[in-house]
Amino acid sequence: MIQYLLKPLTVIFCFFTANISFAQFGVSLHQSNLPFVGFNYELADRFVPELRVGIDTHLDNMSIEAVATYQFINKEDVEVYAGLGGRANNLAGLVAPIGAHFFPFPSKNFGFHIELAPIISEGSPIIRGSWGIRYRFNQKTRVL
Numbered sequence: 001m002i003q004y005l006l007k008p009l010t011v012i013f014c015f016f017t018a019n020i021s022f023a024q025f026g027v028s029l030h031q032s033n034l035p036f037v038g039f040n041y042e043l044a045d046r047f048v049p050e051l052r053v054g055i056d057t058h059l060d061n062m063s064i065e066a067v068a069t070y071q072f073i074n075k076e077d078v079e080v081y082a083g084l085g086g087r088a089n090n091l092a093g094l095v096a097p098i099g100a101h102f103f104p105f106p107s108k109n110f111g112f113h114i115e116l117a118p119i120i121s122e123g124s125p126i127i128r129g130s131w132g133i134r135y136r137f138n139q140k141t142r143v144l
Contacts, residue, residue, distance in 0.1 A: 024137070028134035039051050048083075054089075094120045096120075110136075113134050
């Protein structure tokens with residue numbers, strides 16, 4: 001059943017990330033027992049599709065995730081989000097991230113994040129907690 005859900009999620013992810021002319025590119029590093037690096041585009045200041053690749057593992061055991069998140073709190077110094085996505089290879093299944101980005105410096109390009117993400121797979125579901133850093137390229141200036 002999970003394999004049938006991953007294909008539509010991947011198509012939706014590719015559709016939204018194809019529109020890069022109105023997007024802001026970002027990269028993140030998540031540290032946890034399942035560490036990963038993420039590549040994302042922020043669309044319309046609230047919608048953030050992200051492709052995540054597992055790190056600190058052998059290539060044949062590397063996992064890939066595609067998630068789409070919505071920032072329901074979008075302020076100058078903090079963004080709080082929730083979303084849904086799919087995960088392939090190791091612990092394949094659905095993933096539902098909930099987290100926050102913090103931008104404490106005057107330049108809002110570099111910040112920190114925390115995330116809690118239940119992973120629902122065919123085996124026992126797990127909850128992954130992660131923290132890390134994030135960088136947004138070409139940060140748009142916000143008018144107060």
